[in-house]
Amino acid sequence: MWLIFAMHVCGLVGTTLVGRHSMRFGLATAAIAPAFAGGWALFNLTSSANRIYEFTWVQSLDLGFQFKTDALALLMVAIVSGIGALVFVYAIGYFGPDAKPAVRFPTALLAFSTSMLGLVLADSVWTLFIFWEFTSITSFLLVGHKNTDPATQAAARRALMITGGGGLALLAGLMVLTNTAGTSSLSTLQPVTGTSATVAALLVLVAVATKSAQVPFHVWLPGAMAAPTPVSAYLHSATMVKAGILLMAVTGGAFADVAVWKVVGFILGVASMFWGGIGALRHRDAKLILAWGTISQLGLLVTLLAIGSPKAVFAAASILVAHALFKAALFLVVGEIDIRTGTRDIDKLGGLHRKMPLATAVAVLAGLSMAGAPPLLGFVAKEAAIEAALGLAGIEQILSVAAIVGGSVLTVAYTVRFLLTVFGPGPDTAVSQRRWAMTAPAVTLATAGVIGFFALSWVNSVIVPVATELNPRADVYKLKAWPGFTTAFVTSLGVLAAGALLGIVLARSRRSAPEALGAIAADATLDGVLSGARHITSRVQHGSLPVYLATMAGTVTVAAAVFFYDISFDHVRAWDQPLQLALGLAIAASALAGAFVSNRLGAALTLGAVGVGISGLFVIGGAPDLALTQLLIETIVVVGFVVGLGHLAQSFPPVDRTWRAVRIAISVLGGLGVVAALIASTAEPTGSPPLDELAAQAVEEGGGNNIVNVVLTDMRALDTLGEVVVLATVAVGILALAPTKKLKKNRRPKQNSRVVPS
Amino acid sequence: MIATRSPVVRLGIQAASPLALVAGTYLLFAGHNQPGGGFAAGLVFGAILALRTVTGLQRPTGANVLVVVGMAAVTLVAVAPMLTGNPLLDQQVVSTTVPVLGKIKTGTALIFDIGVTAIVMGLIVALLDGLGADKLANPPAPQPVADEPTSESVK
Numbered sequence: 001m002w003l004i005f006a007m008h009v010c011g012l013v014g015t016t017l018v019g020r021h022s023m024r025f026g027l028a029t030a031a032i033a034p035a036f037a038g039g040w041a042l043f044n045l046t047s048s049a050n051r052i053y054e055f056t057w058v059q060s061l062d063l064g065f066q067f068k069t070d071a072l073a074l075l076m077v078a079i080v081s082g083i084g085a086l087v088f089v090y091a092i093g094y095f096g097p098d099a100k101p102a103v104r105f106p107t108a109l110l111a112f113s114t115s116m117l118g119l120v121l122a123d124s125v126w127t128l129f130i131f132w133e134f135t136s137i138t139s140f141l142l143v144g145h146k147n148t149d150p151a152t153q154a155a156a157r158r159a160l161m162i163t164g165g166g167g168l169a170l171l172a173g174l175m176v177l178t179n180t181a182g183t184s185s186l187s188t189l190q191p192v193t194g195t196s197a198t199v200a201a202l203l204v205l206v207a208v209a210t211k212s213a214q215v216p217f218h219v220w221l222p223g224a225m226a227a228p229t230p231v232s233a234y235l236h237s238a239t240m241v242k243a244g245i246l247l248m249a250v251t252g253g254a255f256a257d258v259a260v261w262k263v264v265g266f267i268l269g270v271a272s273m274f275w276g277g278i279g280a281l282r283h284r285d286a287k288l289i290l291a292w293g294t295i296s297q298l299g300l301l302v303t304l305l306a307i308g309s310p311k312a313v314f315a316a317a318s319i320l321v322a323h324a325l326f327k328a329a330l331f332l333v334v335g336e337i338d339i340r341t342g343t344r345d346i347d348k349l350g351g352l353h354r355k356m357p358l359a360t361a362v363a364v365l366a367g368l369s370m371a372g373a374p375p376l377l378g379f380v381a382k383e384a385a386i387e388a389a390l391g392l393a394g395i396e397q398i399l400s401v402a403a404i405v406g407g408s409v410l411t412v413a414y415t416v417r418f419l420l421t422v423f424g425p426g427p428d429t430a431v432s433q434r435r436w437a438m439t440a441p442a443v444t445l446a447t448a449g450v451i452g453f454f455a456l457s458w459v460n461s462v463i464v465p466v467a468t469e470l471n472p473r474a475d476v477y478k479l480k481a482w483p484g485f486t487t488a489f490v491t492s493l494g495v496l497a498a499g500a501l502l503g504i505v506l507a508r509s510r511r512s513a514p515e516a517l518g519a520i521a522a523d524a525t526l527d528g529v530l531s532g533a534r535h536i537t538s539r540v541q542h543g544s545l546p547v548y549l550a551t552m553a554g555t556v557t558v559a560a561a562v563f564f565y566d567i568s569f570d571h572v573r574a575w576d577q578p579l580q581l582a583l584g585l586a587i588a589a590s591a592l593a594g595a596f597v598s599n600r601l602g603a604a605l606t607l608g609a610v611g612v613g614i615s616g617l618f619v620i621g622g623a624p625d626l627a628l629t630q631l632l633i634e635t636i637v638v639v640g641f642v643v644g645l646g647h648l649a650q651s652f653p654p655v656d657r658t659w660r661a662v663r664i665a666i667s668v669l670g671g672l673g674v675v676a677a678l679i680a681s682t683a684e685p686t687g688s689p690p691l692d693e694l695a696a697q698a699v700e701e702g703g704g705n706n707i708v709n710v711v712l713t714d715m716r717a718l719d720t721l722g723e724v725v726v727l728a729t730v731a732v733g734i735l736a737l738a739p740t741k742k743l744k745k746n747r748r749p750k751q752n753s754r755v756v757p758s
Numbered sequence: 759m760i761a762t763r764s765p766v767v768r769l770g771i772q773a774a775s776p777l778a779l780v781a782g783t784y785l786l787f788a789g790h791n792q793p794g795g796g797f798a799a800g801l802v803f804g805a806i807l808a809l810r811t812v813t814g815l816q817r818p819t820g821a822n823v824l825v826v827v828g829m830a831a832v833t834l835v836a837v838a839p840m841l842t843g844n845p846l847l848d849q850q851v852v853s854t855t856v857p858v859l860g861k862i863k864t865g866t867a868l869i870f871d872i873g874v875t876a877i878v879m880g881l882i883v884a885l886l887d888g889l890g891a892d893k894l895a896n897p898p899a900p901q902p903v904a905d906e907p908t909s910e911s912v913k
Binding site: 624625627628629632633635636639640642643644647705706708709710712713714717718720721724725727728730731732734735737 | 785789790791792793794795796797798801802804805808809811812821822825828829832836865867870871873874877878880881882883884885886887888889
């Protein structure tokens with residue numbers, strides 16, 4: 001398994017190298033690793049060795065990666081990597097033979113594929129979370145492929161914000177969940193109950209809804225159709241949107257006893273199922289129809305997982321597979337139509353069944369599978385879903401059956417409408433040459449749906465272990481090719497008939513597509529937040545140095561207020577040596593002078609005098625190192641002032657009376673606060689410092705007699721390291737801001753240009 | 759600036775430069791057993807650089823080089839022990855006998871200190887560059903328009 005990750009990493013490097021010279025070979029290079037992973041998963045599917053792979057990074061912090069290869073993980077790898085490899089092949093055709101060499105697209109797509117692989121194989125919830133976020137970021141890059149188009153930019157940003165926000169909810173949810181469950185391993189997760197479980201369930205559901213495009217977070221998915229079609233086929237039908245479903249499936253066991261999980265999940269799922277179906281019936285862009293159809297299908301999956309009965313979980317696993325196959329195939333066909341005719345508008349498409357017979361065949365096969373018509377995999381899966389709903393009792397049964405039947409009718413309707421309007425009669429569309437790289441993957445996926453139906457026993461041997469993992473009582477179910485005239489079958493037929501009728505009627509409708517109100521609202525919210533943030537920042541960070549200083553001093557005063565309780569004069573001595581008094585008086589005098597001097601340079605010098613006085617106190621106190629450093633610092637600071645003040649006027653600008661009063665008040669209070677804190681710190685001496693120990697250690701381990709320096713460079717060297725890193729960062733920051741060098745560089749050519757003509 | 763016009767200040771700083779160099783180096787090496795150390799040494803070097811700048815004397819300008827060298831030295835000392843299985847920043851003490859100086863005890867902490875010195879110097883040089891100290895010493899002919907009058911224009 002590590003080999004597969006290593007291959008993906010090598011693939012990433014290889015793709016960047018090859019993609020620089022040719023887009024086609026770059027994509028081909030990228031396809032190798034997923035093809036291998038997909039093959040490996042397919043080969044191991046029926047004989048899944050449930051193994052845990054661990055890579056520990058920091059033992060004490062329990063940091064590391066945990067992966068597992070159980071039936072569900074392998075099935076997801078087969079889908080993710082198998083379809084991934086096909087999509088790479090398809091992309092070769094999509095971008096055509098004249099595609100410019102590009103590194104970003106193939107690399108980002110492979111990076112996404114790798115993140116998805118990590119996500120589905122994750123055993124630790126933290127591993128899952130990390131790869132979850134990776135998919136959000138890489139999908140942002142992929143959706144924003146045409147990065148010069150403002151609409152695409154907005155769509156990519158929307159997708160990132162919504163899925164990223166969901167990621168935050170997921171992080172919070174997982175923290176609560178692991179805290180409650182006492183484990184972070186998905187395979188040992190036990191059912192949780194109580195308030196914290198409810199909170200965790202809600203947070204995880206938010207994450208599910210954002211990633212799997214459930215109402216009301218679905219708004220990013222139609223916008224994400226701005227991505228190139230290979231991306232839509234891969235991310236937005238087969239893989240990324242399934243991440244939410246996967247999350248819901250693996251945490252479903254833990255939340256089985258949480259009422260909110262079921263109710264909210266059910267509402268989310270049903271709302272998405274219906275709203276997605278309605279959306280798919282209203283839009284006139286073939287790709288958008290599919291996107292809304294995906295929302296609807298994901299809604300069905302969420303509904304089934306929310307119901308959570310063994311049969312429902314089993315049905316969800318079947319639909320997951322069927323949906324990945326048919327929806328990816330449909331997207332691939334739409335992409336092919338887009339490339340070969342130049343449009344995806346169903347009003348401009350017509351007569352394609354004659355001009356693109358193979359694509360039509362693929363679309364019909366995949367479409368029928370989506371509608372749930374026999375003899376296809378989609379049919380048996382849908383049958384299982386209806387049976388699952390019928391198997392419930394009471395109010396649950398009525399609601400579930402109504403929801404699934406209603407959703408299925410809509411599904412059939414938009415499928416029929418899609419097929420009729422895209423491939424049926426209409427304006428004669430010009431069609432360009434077929435590209436085999438585009439056709440072959442779509443054909444593969446569509447025939448897989450047919451083969452799946454006829455090789456149902458093999459499909460069962462794959463799906464049953466998966467469902468059993470998610471719900472141990474699901475092992476009694478099997479997909480049946482011919483169920484007999486059961487209630488479910490009759491319902492299926494009724495659904496097909498009603499849906500077909502609705503679809504035919506709506507296919508004739510010429511109503512224009514609805515506006516993307518949800519997306520507009522999401523963008524407006526985002527813009528509002530951004531401008532609000534800008535507003536607040538401009539208020540808080542207004543750039544006035546005196547106000548910043550006043551804020552800091554004020555904060556110090558407030559923070560020191562707590563010390564007023566601890567003040568005791570028991571240990572306060574006037575002085576140890578008379579020299580201290582003299583120095584103290586000198587310091588106080590300099591400080592006072594600094595406050596009254598109106599000349600800037602004078603003020604800087606008085607501050608220097610204060611510093612020098614303090615280093616004198618250090619000398620008396622017996623801290624030569626401290627005194628030396630302090631003295632040097634003061635020298636540099638005064639020189640710095642001299643340099644810096646050269647740019648400013650000699651005197652301070654006049655200050656109005658109120659502001660001056662405020663400043664005086666804050667200074668006095670700040671000073672009092674520091675004094676209070678110092679006196680309070682002497683009130684309770686905490687034994688003498690371990691001087692002897694330190695000295696011994698310094699000589700023994702550090703090999704030096706100066707304790708201070710040995711502490712700095714050896715015992716607490718990590719602190720020093722951190723400090724010098726800060727210093728270096730400041731230096732780099734100053735260098736970046738400093739205008740001097742740039743000015744010089746800019747000035748030189750000008751002078752030269754003047755000189756050269758003469 | 760007064761400093762650029764006064765030959766006494768100028769000459770004084772010129773004469774002080776080698777002294778500061780010696781003093782800083784002494785502090786750097788003495789630090790292990792007596793007051794001093796990398797930070798103090800860097801400050802001494804930095805101070806003399808600052809003084810040279812204000813008086814318009816030559817000084818090194820490669821702040822970035824100093825910072826990079828310093829960070830490299832510090833990181834090296836920090837990470838190197840890990841390669842041999844020791845904890846981060848573990849110190850190695852070396853005692854050798856050198857002909858003239860006699861027995862010398864030193865360690866990797868010295869390299870660490872040199873790194874600190876370089877970073878502190880780099881920071882000061884960067885600050886001098888950032889504050890436009892060169893321009894004060896040798897003001898360019900056209901003054902940029904500023905909100906507040908500069909000291910030159912006041913004079």
